[in-house]
Amino acid sequence: MANNPKLIESAPPIAAQRLCKSFGEHIVLNGIDLAVARNETLVVLGRSGTGKSVLLKLIVGLQQPNSGSIRIHGQEIAGVEMDELSTVRKKIGFLFQQAALYDSMTVGDNVEFSLLRHTKLSEGERKTRVGELLAGVGMDG
Amino acid sequence: MSLIVVMAALTNYSTFPWRSRWLDFWRGVKGLLKSFFEWFGDLGFFCGRVARAAVSAPFEGSELIRQMDAIGAKSLPLVALAGAATGVVLSLQTRDSLARFGAKALLPAIIAFSLIKESGPVITGLVVSGRVGAGIGAELGSMKVTDQIDAIEVGAVNPYRFLAATRVLACILMLPLLTLAADACGILSGWVSSTLTESITLRHFLASGMKDVRFNDFLPPTFKTAAFGLIIGLVSCFQGMRTQGGTKGVGRSATSSVVLSSLFIILADVVLVRVIQVFFPS
Numbered sequence A: 001m002a003n004n005p006k007l008i009e010s011a012p013p014i015a016a017q018r019l020c021k022s023f024g025e026h027i028v029l030n031g032i033d034l035a036v037a038r039n040e041t042l043v044v045l046g047r048s049g050t051g052k053s054v055l056l057k058l059i060v061g062l063q064q065p066n067s068g069s070i071r072i073h074g075q076e077i078a079g080v081e082m083d084e085l086s087t088v089r090k091k092i093g094f095l096f097q098q099a100a101l102y103d104s105m106t107v108g109d110n111v112e113f114s115l116l117r118h119t120k121l122s123e124g125e126r127k128t129r130v131g132e133l134l135a136g137v138g139m140d141g
Numbered sequence B: 001m002s003l004i005v006v007m008a009a010l011t012n013y014s015t016f017p018w019r020s021r022w023l024d025f026w027r028g029v030k031g032l033l034k035s036f037f038e039w040f041g042d043l044g045f046f047c048g049r050v051a052r053a054a055v056s057a058p059f060e061g062s063e064l065i066r067q068m069d070a071i072g073a074k075s076l077p078l079v080a081l082a083g084a085a086t087g088v089v090l091s092l093q094t095r096d097s098l099a100r101f102g103a104k105a106l107l108p109a110i111i112a113f114s115l116i117k118e119s120g121p122v123i124t125g126l127v128v129s130g131r132v133g134a135g136i137g138a139e140l141g142s143m144k145v146t147d148q149i150d151a152i153e154v155g156a157v158n159p160y161r162f163l164a165a166t167r168v169l170a171c172i173l174m175l176p177l178l179t180l181a182a183d184a185c186g187i188l189s190g191w192v193s194s195t196l197t198e199s200i201t202l203r204h205f206l207a208s209g210m211k212d213v214r215f216n217d218f219l220p221p222t223f224k225t226a227a228f229g230l231i232i233g234l235v236s237c238f239q240g241m242r243t244q245g246g247t248k249g250v251g252r253s254a255t256s257s258v259v260l261s262s263l264f265i266i267l268a269d270v271v272l273v274r275v276i277q278v279f280f281p282s
Helices: A052-059 A083-089 A107-118 A123-136 B002-011 B017-055 B061-071 B073-100 B104-145 B148-154 B159-197 B202-210 B215-241 B246-279
Strands: A014-023 A026-036 A067-072
Touching: A014 A052, A026 A052, A052 A067, A107 A123, B017 B159, B017 B215, B061 B073, B061 B104, B061 B159, B073 B104, B073 B159, B104 B148, B104 B159, B104 B202, B104 B215, B104 B246, B148 B159, B159 B202, B159 B215, B215 B246
Parallel strands: none
Antiparallel strands: A014 A026, A014 A067
16 A cells, blocks of 8 residues: 555544454454544553553554554554554654563663654764753663 | 264264374364465565565665674674684595595695585575574564564564664675685685695695686675575574564574574575576586
């Protein structure tokens, strides 16, 4: 699919319609409808194995739904190729259960990883920014 | 009526235990065949993604250089040692046989041809598949089970480009260079071994060994190791990035990366030797 994602800032940040996901015979999500408005905080609660993580992975495009629609700022992301999702993903913050830091890098390199790839900052500016961010959580750059 | 009784008996597995065992065996074979074809199908999709990521911007130049250092420069001592050992063994083993036929003067040429055309490339491929294949399988496997690969993807970086394409390209580029090192060390150690038994100058040894070596003897076997690099990189990255099952899964990925890439290198060598003979006759 060669569509170029264009985010509509006025559209709801997250909207899902009739979302279905199954693994083999096991149906995890069956027709989920969801809309999260700007500045709204939504908590998804449920017992283990009820599909909370699957729902989040569908929203960030780590898994594809069997059917249904997921829109981030109005942009459909279901069925979109990995590279085309980049624009959408730059708008999303995602914290994994196990933190998922790149353990072969220092903390500073972890923070710099996205700055290096998604900004045009010079090396000095990047280092300054990393230092500021780490100082914000009480760590030395 | 009797037909119904026979049918009922046939469906009663306890009456005919061999039938139950046969059905279990058949289910097992079907499962294995299904996994076999699924593995190749998944590998095909993986190759497509890696190829697309490798030729599209943004390019991960600094990561590629880092991988070339990790895969190439850090494998050099092991590859050089393996090449040197092969040169010594070739010299020791063939000297007596050649002396028996009065062809001892051919020893330098036999060492050079054997190393350049076959031993050097295959030994380099197998040594690198052991060292690098296990490393890539374990590293990517452990990244997979700790969600680091998903984190890279969520961070709007294509993991097929950042993790797989860089490693595959580094393997393709470094294998021919490592093969040159293995060949050089093998010929040099072959000379050392020869001259310890019967004194011969290095200049004479090289002149005698290399005088009949043509580009068709040297370039195709050296560059076929780029195909070995492709195999090592693709198989190891594929096995690593599909790891499941925690630390046990990481161990399985590391082992299967080495086993499968070594197996495919041996099979590819058979095919490539024939292809080289057809397209680059000596």
